[in-house]
Amino acid sequence: MPEPDRSNSHGPARAVNRTRLTLEQLRRYAVARSLFKPTTLGRAIRKLGFVQADPIRAPARAQDLTLRHRVVDYLAGDLERRYSRLPIEEDFFVNYGFMPRAHHGLMHPRTPKTPWSRTRSKQAHAVLDFIRERGAVHPRDVDRHFGHGKVTNWFGGSTNATTHLLDDMHYRGLLRIARRDGGTRIYAIREPAAPPPDDATVQARLDALLDVLVNKYAPLPLASLGQLASLLMGGAPQWSAMRAAALARAKERCARTRLSGTDWFWPATESPAWARWRPDDQIRLLTPFDPVVWDRRRFALFWGWSYRFEAYTPAPKRKLGYYALPLLWRDRVIGWGNLRVAGGVLHATIGYAGTAPGDAPPAAGLDDELTRINEFLCLAQPAAPCLYATAQTPIGPV
Numbered sequence: 186m187p188e189p190d191r192s193n194s195h196g197p198a199r200a201v202n203r204t205r206l207t208l209e210q211l212r213r214y215a216v217a218r219s220l221f222k223p224t225t226l227g228r229a230i231r232k233l234g235f236v237q238a239d240p241i242r243a244p245a246r247a248q249d250l251t252l253r254h255r256v257v258d259y260l261a262g263d264l265e266r267r268y269s270r271l272p273i274e275e276d277f278f279v280n281y282g283f284m285p286r287a288h289h290g291l292m293h294p295r296t297p298k299t300p301w302s303r304t305r306s307k308q309a310h311a312v313l314d315f316i317r318e319r320g321a322v323h324p325r326d327v328d329r330h331f332g333h334g335k336v337t338n339w340f341g342g343s344t345n346a347t348t349h350l351l352d353d354m355h356y357r358g359l360l361r362i363a364r365r366d367g368g369t370r371i372y373a374i375r376e377p378a379a380p381p382p383d384d385a386t387v388q389a390r391l392d393a394l395l396d397v398l399v400n401k402y403a404p405l406p407l408a409s410l411g412q413l414a415s416l417l418m419g420g421a422p423q424w425s426a427m428r429a430a431a432l433a434r435a436k437e438r439c440a441r442t443r444l445s446g447t448d449w450f451w452p453a454t455e456s457p458a459w460a461r462w463r464p465d466d467q468i469r470l471l472t473p474f475d476p477v478v479w480d481r482r483r484f485a486l487f488w489g490w491s492y493r494f495e496a497y498t499p500a501p502k503r504k505l506g507y508y509a510l511p512l513l514w515r516d517r518v519i520g521w522g523n524l525r526v527a528g529g530v531l532h533a534t535i536g537y538a539g540t541a542p543g544d545a546p547p548a549a550g551l552d553d554e555l556t557r558i559n560e561f562l563c564l565a566q567p568a569a570p571c572l573y574a575t576a577q578t579p580i581g582p583v
Contacts, residue, residue: 206442206457209516211404211449212487214457216464216516218403219476220254226263227271229255230285234397236264237282237474238275240368241496243508244524244531244562248283250472250510253561261562265365275362275370276355279398279416288397291390293358293378296423309354313374321363321373324348387424391431392438394421396452399439401476403451409480410435410450447486468550470510470522470558478511478518488518490538505536512537514546524558531559531568 221232229252230236239247245261253259264283268275274289275282301309308331315330316322328347351372354360363373381387398413399405405413414432418425439450451457471478473494478484484492492511495503506523512535513519520537533555548571555568 206444208444208487210457210462211444213464213516214451214455214459214462215404215483215487216477216513217462218455219401220464220469223255223257223259226252226256226259226267227273230271230273230283233476234288234401235278235282235284237280237479239472239474241508243496244526244558247472247474249561251475253557254469254471254475259561265368268362269364276420278394278420279413280419284397288394290378291394292421294380294423295356295358295421297357298422298425305350308350309359312350312354313359316360316372317374321371323366323369323371324351327351327372387427388431388434391417391421391424391427392434395431395435396438399435399450400452402480403455404449404457404483405451405480406482406486407436407448407450409482410439412482464516466515466550468546468554469513470524470554471513471518472510473508475511477513484511484518488538492518492521506534509536514550519546526562526564529564530566531555531562531564532572533568534572534574536574 223229224232233251233255236248236251241247245253248264249259249261252264253261256263268283272286273283274286276284276289276292278284278288278292312327312331315327319326324345324347328345331347351360351370355362355370355372358375358378360372361375363371365371381390394417395414398417399410402409402413411432414428414435418428424431436450438453440453440456441448441450443449473479473492478492481492492509493505494509495505496508500507505521509521509523511518512521518538520535522536523534525532535551551571552568555571559568
């Protein structure tokens, strides 16, 4: 167990790991603690603390691909189907996703850096009155009533202005997601939250939010911990000025070690040296947003090659594929897979990153993983034979 270091009398005790650790131990710890024994949907979300969402289906949304490894008998779409019956919220945190309601409340009332114009505020209040009268509404009903027109989105394209306004109202805490209808968010009124009474309460909230992130993504290199603290300011922009102090407190609360010039941090109640951290032999295809592989900096340190998410990369410049799923075997990410469903049949193409042929996972294990994905997608036809890259793709370090 990490033990407190009391040499710094000017701050709280810091947990320091006294056991000599290796990168292999940190890697096994990262994989085993994140891929915990499958449980219920509610418990899995509580254990993760946050599940990142992404709208791309390749072959399913990121939230479903994350939860299928951690929830018993999970099927694609279960989160959307059961959302309204769970004590969770859909909102922005360090990115967009799903989180326990208790964590969600810590960020609100949220005060964006850019205030609304008088016209925008008038539109929002009119929409609030409209939704309050109806309880929960589909965006098309709001648009049909108000007809706000079109606006330019972040990608330079055209977006329905009503959708843009509803998204903004949701982010500002005026609305919540009541449920989804065919993937479309259904909005309802969110009762206003009382502001924190004092700075001590704000500090406690920031500490709790950073602890959620450390618990989800540990062990973390220092630079990644700092990155998450910065991303958290997207979920709680009203406290941006307190980021540095919150990060300093998080570093003091965490256990830590230094390996090859990199400082690593994890919850002080755990030790990467424990024998319990034993990844199994199962082969898994992970979403690019799975907590095991989300941190690209840590990915390169653990596995010696650079994973790239290329969905928004022009096709001729892609090296791995449109939505390459990292391929995990034991505690190593040894390649990736691109999956698609055509004619009700799952097709997979697998590539390896510098893995010697004799060190590749058994073909039966990969077939088992594709069978699990087939069942997760509720496909009636068996998966097509797996295709492999004809040569290893050279993927260098970051």
